[in-house]
Amino acid sequence: MLQVAFIREHRDEVIERLQQRNMDASQMIDNVITLDEQRRKLQTQLDNTLAESNTIAKEIGNLYKSGKASEANALKEKGAQLKEDSKGLEDQLNRKAEELTELLYQIPNIPHHTVPAGNTDEDNEEVFKEGDIPKLHANAKPHWELVKELDIIDFELGNKITGAGFPVYKGKGAKLQRALIAYFLDKNTAAGYNEVQVPHLVNEASGFGTGQLPDKEGQMYHATNVEPSLYLIPTGEVPATNIYRDDILSLSQLPQQLTTYTPCFRVEAGSYGADVRGLNRLHQFDKVEILRVEHPEQSYKAFEGMIEHVKDILRELKLPYRILRLCGGDLGFAAALTYDFEVFSTAQDRWLEISSVSNFETFQSNRLKLRFRNQDGKTQLCHTLNGSSLALPRVLAGIIENYQTEDGIQIPEVLIPYTGFDKI
C-alpha cells in the first residue's frame, strides 16, 4: 500500500505514474488526501480531549492527597464528561481511519519508470532471449500426451481424488519433480539464499501483508471452518515475506535472502481452453521461491541479481527462454517492476511462463511494517522482492517436451545426479 504522506506530497506525480496502469486515479488520490486531512483533524481533537482528561485526573489525585475531597469530587464529573467526548471522537476517528485504509488498499503500486505502456500481455516488452529451440522428431507430442503414455503424471487419478487441476505424479515423474526441487534449492542456497520451510496456510493478516488480500480474495482457497479462518497459500511469498512483518532490521541485517519450497494453491476461476491443458495451469502446483529484503538503494541491483540467478538456472537446464518486462496493464497489483521468464515449448509451439521476478519497493513493507534503522538511526521502510526459481509444472512441461526423443525423454544433465536416471 502506498504511503499517505507520499501521496499527500506527490499528488500529481502519483496520478501521472498510475496512468501507466491505464487507470485514472485522480479521484481516488484526492479522496485519500481529503480523508487523511479529516483523520488528522479528528486525531488532534481527540488528543486534546485526552490531554485535558489526563490533566484533570492528575489534579484529582493531588486534591485527594491534600485532603480536598469535595473539590476532587466536583472535578470527577468533568472528567467523566471528557471521557464520553473522547469515546465519541474515537469512534469517528476509527471510522475515518478505516475508510482511508480501505481506499488505500484499492490503489496499486506505482510502476517503475522503465515499465512500458500497454494494456495486455501482448504489450510486454521482450528484453532478453537465449537458448536454442530444439528441432524435434516428426512424432513429437505435447507433454499431456507424453506423460500419459509414460504414466508419469496422472490427471484423471487426481481428478478422482480431488478434482481437475490436482495431478498425481508417479514413478519417474514424481522423482523428476523431487529432483527439480532439490536442484533449485541447492542452486538458491549456493547463491546465498537461506532455506526455510514455512506454513502452507496463513492467517488474514499475512494475506494483507503481502497484498493478496483484499485484491485476490477469490483466488485463494479459504478454510472457514476454523476460527480464525485460514487461507491456503497461493505462493510461498506469502508466508516467507510475512516472516518479517512488524520487524525493524538493523543495517547489518540487510539484505535478507530466503528461499522456500512450497506447494501453491490457486482457485483459477474462469480458466478454460488450451491454455489450461495438462500442466499449463493447475490448482495445486509446487514452486521454489526466492525472496529478498533490501535497502531501498540496493533493491534494483538485487533485482538484477535475481534475474541473473534465474537465467543461470535456465542455462544449466538448457531450456530456451525469454525475459519480458511486463507492461503497465499486465503488472501485478503490488509490483513496481516485474520480469517474466518464459520457456519455449517446442511441442506446443508457445511460450510458458515459468518465473516472475518482482520488486515491490515499499508497497509490501508499508503494509507489513517492515523497516530498517538507517544511518541516521531513523526507521525507514525496506524494499521487498521475490521471484520464482522456479515454478515446477511448466519447467517439467518444458523439459518433457523439449527433451523428448523417439525413445523417451532425456533428463537434463544437471539433474541426473538428483534423479539417478538419465531417461524416462
Next chain:
RNA sequence: GGAGAAAUGGCAGAGUGGUCGAAUGCGGCAGUCUUGAAAACUGUUGAGGGUCACACCUCCGGGGGUUCGAAUCCCUCUUUCUCCGCCA
C-alpha cells in the same frame, strides 16, 4: 486433553491503582582516554501518530471492562513454560 505458572523496551529483569513510557543490568550508539583497540568513565538509546519545530496523544501479549485515573484490579482470547496423559 488435564493441573499449575507466566507474558513488561534489542535481551535480562523490577514495578499490585495517581509521582511509570516504565528502575536496574547487559547490549547498541556517541564522546573522553589511547598510536589504534580493549578496559574504565561520561552521555545517549523503544515504536507509532501529530507539529515547521515544540507541545501533546497512543502503545507494558490481543480484545473488552471497572475507575476521575490502569503495566498494576476484573473478564476473555492467544501464546509460552512446568507436571501428567495421549500421539505421527
